[in-house]
Amino acid sequence: MEGMDFRDVSVLLVDDNANMRKVVGTMLKAAGVRRIREANDGLEGLKIFQTQEIDIIFTDLMMQPVDGLAFIRWIRTSTASPNHFVPIIMMTGHATQRTLNEARMAGVTEFLAKPLTARGVMHRINEIVNNPRPFVRASEYFGPCRRRRIDHDFQGVERRGAAAAPVQDALEEMDLEDIY
Numbered sequence: 001m002e003g004m005d006f007r008d009v010s011v012l013l014v015d016d017n018a019n020m021r022k023v024v025g026t027m028l029k030a031a032g033v034r035r036i037r038e039a040n041d042g043l044e045g046l047k048i049f050q051t052q053e054i055d056i057i058f059t060d061l062m063m064q065p066v067d068g069l070a071f072i073r074w075i076r077t078s079t080a081s082p083n084h085f086v087p088i089i090m091m092t093g094h095a096t097q098r099t100l101n102e103a104r105m106a107g108v109t110e111f112l113a114k115p116l117t118a119r120g121v122m123h124r125i126n127e128i129v130n131n132p133r134p135f136v137r138a139s140e141y142f143g144p145c146r147r148r149r150i151d152h153d154f155q156g157v158e159r160r161g162a163a164a165a166p167v168q169d170a171l172e173e174m175d176l177e178d179i180y
Helices: 018-030 042-051 068-077 097-106 118-130 167-173
Strands: 010-014 035-039 056-060 088-092 110-113 135-138 141-144
Touching: 010 018, 010 042, 018 035, 018 118, 035 042, 042 056, 042 068, 056 068, 068 088, 068 097, 068 141, 088 097, 088 118, 097 110, 097 141, 110 118
Parallel strands: 010 035, 010 056, 056 088, 088 110
Antiparallel strands: 135 141
16 A cells, blocks of 8 residues: 555545544545545435545445435445446444345445444455455445455356245255254
């Protein structure tokens, strides 16, 4: 990340906690970001996003009246969205497997658990800049490819686009002794 010039990068911080916006803003300023916009919730974030050019978004998960997931879904799927491909970093103090999966399904690019560190923030920006993932459009999803690693030697059946196996068939094949 050394040597990267962030002076012209425009970042939108969406978090209902003013202190968190200040902390993240300070980290970004230390990295050289000079164009930082702030929003108190997803609705205010959408207004800023529609009127200003934004290069990276940091958003909280839990906000009112529009939370981070609804905010991300709108950006990724709305015909009124000015940039469906903008990198979005979700920040949350409620980092569970469930919230991670929900964020991934909404189309988040990267995920950060609070409390944040400058190293974690910069690592996520580095991933966005140096390891961008292609976008995928499927019947129920639009966003960055959720696969972190491409296995070029994979010989199995590609799941993307394949019909889902009926739940009943999967249940019949399970050995209940293996579950417990």
